[in-house]
Amino acid sequence: MSHLVISAATKTFGAFTALHEIALTAERGDFVALLGPSGCGKSTLLRIIAGLETPDAGTIEIAGRDVTRLAPEKRNVALMFQSYALLPHMTVTENVRFPLRMKGGLPRTDQDEKVEEALGLVQLHDLGGRYPRQLSGGQQQRVALARAIVAEPDVLLLDEPLSNLDARLREDMQVELKRLHQTLGLTTVFVTHDQTEALALADTVVLMNAGRIERKDSPEGIYRNPGTVFAADFIGGANILTITVRRSEHGWSGTLADGTPIPLGDFSGLAPGRHRFMLRKEQVSVSPSDTGLIAISGTLEARNFLGGVTRSAVRAGGQQIIAVGDVTEPLAIGGEVTIGWRREDLVPLAETAAR
Numbered sequence: 001m002s003h004l005v006i007s008a009a010t011k012t013f014g015a016f017t018a019l020h021e022i023a024l025t026a027e028r029g030d031f032v033a034l035l036g037p038s039g040c041g042k043s044t045l046l047r048i049i050a051g052l053e054t055p056d057a058g059t060i061e062i063a064g065r066d067v068t069r070l071a072p073e074k075r076n077v078a079l080m081f082q083s084y085a086l087l088p089h090m091t092v093t094e095n096v097r098f099p100l101r102m103k104g105g106l107p108r109t110d111q112d113e114k115v116e117e118a119l120g121l122v123q124l125h126d127l128g129g130r131y132p133r134q135l136s137g138g139q140q141q142r143v144a145l146a147r148a149i150v151a152e153p154d155v156l157l158l159d160e161p162l163s164n165l166d167a168r169l170r171e172d173m174q175v176e177l178k179r180l181h182q183t184l185g186l187t188t189v190f191v192t193h194d195q196t197e198a199l200a201l202a203d204t205v206v207l208m209n210a211g212r213i214e215r216k217d218s219p220e221g222i223y224r225n226p227g228t229v230f231a232a233d234f235i236g237g238a239n240i241l242t243i244t245v246r247r248s249e250h251g252w253s254g255t256l257a258d259g260t261p262i263p264l265g266d267f268s269g270l271a272p273g274r275h276r277f278m279l280r281k282e283q284v285s286v287s288p289s290d291t292g293l294i295a296i297s298g299t300l301e302a303r304n305f306l307g308g309v310t311r312s313a314v315r316a317g318g319q320q321i322i323a324v325g326d327v328t329e330p331l332a333i334g335g336e337v338t339i340g341w342r343r344e345d346l347v348p349l350a351e352t353a354a355r
C-alpha cells in the first residue's frame, strides 16, 4: 500500500467547492509538488493532509493509518509555512527542540542529539544560541526546516517554503532541499505556484486546476507531454497552435489559423478537424538553415536578449509564435523572418483533462 493515500477528498467552504474528490497517492520517500495557479486548492489539500482542515468527504491514510479524523499532532506530520512561524522568545535550539518536547517520550540527551543533527543538516550548528530576530531570512528558513525534520515525520509538508526568499537564496535553498531530501528520504509534499521550482525539485508533479488534479507525472513527463491546453500553458515555455488537421492518401496535413498549409507527422489517434498543439519555444528556430524543418514565414515583432538566449516574438500562421534560442544575426523588428520546427515537435493537446 502506498505511504500516503488520499481518496475522494472533497472540501467545501460554504457553497464553494475548493477540492473535488481528490485521489492522490505517494510512495515512501517521494518528493511531490502540488503546483497550480492561485486559488486552485493546493494549500487546502496540504492542510487536509496536515489535519488543519477536515474534508467533507473522503479519507487520508498515512503509513497505513486512517488519519482523516485525527488532530494534527497525532498524525506524525510536520508542516512548514512560508512565514516560518518561529517562536520569537525561544533560541534556535529551543525552536528546533519544540516538536520533540511536544511529542514527549525522548530523554533530554537524545533530544539534544537530534537537535544537533537537524541543525547540522541545515548547516546552522553554530547559531543554536541565537534568537530568530538575530537571523537573516534565509537562516530563519533553515531553522524552520530543521524544526520540521527533527521529529522524523512520516510526511513533511512544505507550503511555499521558498517564496519569501530572494531569487539567489531561493536557488541555493532549492539545492539544499533536494540534498536534504536525498539524505533523509522523507516523504515530502510541497506547494508551489512556481513551475520551474516544481520541475527542479519534485520527482512527481501534481498540477491542480480549480480544485481538481489536472495531471500527475514526472517533471520530464509533464514538460514533454502536458496533455492539456491548461497544463501546456501553465508549465510554461509553450506556444499553443490551433491547427485544422486533414488526412489524405498522402498522409496528414494541416492548416494554421491564417490558412498557411503545413505537413504533419502521423497523428493516427486524432480525428480530422481543429485541434490544439503544443510547440515548445526552444524548439522553434528563427531563420533556420536546416532544410529538414517545417518552415513558415512571418514578421519579427519583438526581440529580447535574455543573456544566454534570445527570445523572438514572430507573427506567423495567424498568431504570435515565440522562439527562444541562440540567434546571432541582427534582424530588424518588423522585418520578414522564417521560423522552423521539426515535424515531431508538435504535441497534440486535449482541451480539458479527462475526468
Ligand SMILES: Nc1ncnc2c1ncn2[C@@H]1O[C@H](COP(=O)(O)OP(=O)(O)OP(=O)(O)O)[C@@H](O)[C@H]1O
Pocket: 013, 016, 018, 036, 037, 038, 039, 040, 041, 042, 043, 044, 045, 193
Ligand atoms: N477558510 C476558507 N473559507 C472560505 N474559502 C476558502 C477558505 N480557505 C480557502 N478558501 C478558498 O478555497 C480556494 C482554494 O484555496 P487555497 O488556499 O487552497 O488555494 P491555493 O491554490 O493554495 O492558492 P494560493 O496559491 O493563492 O495560496 C480559494 O478560492 C480560496 O479562496
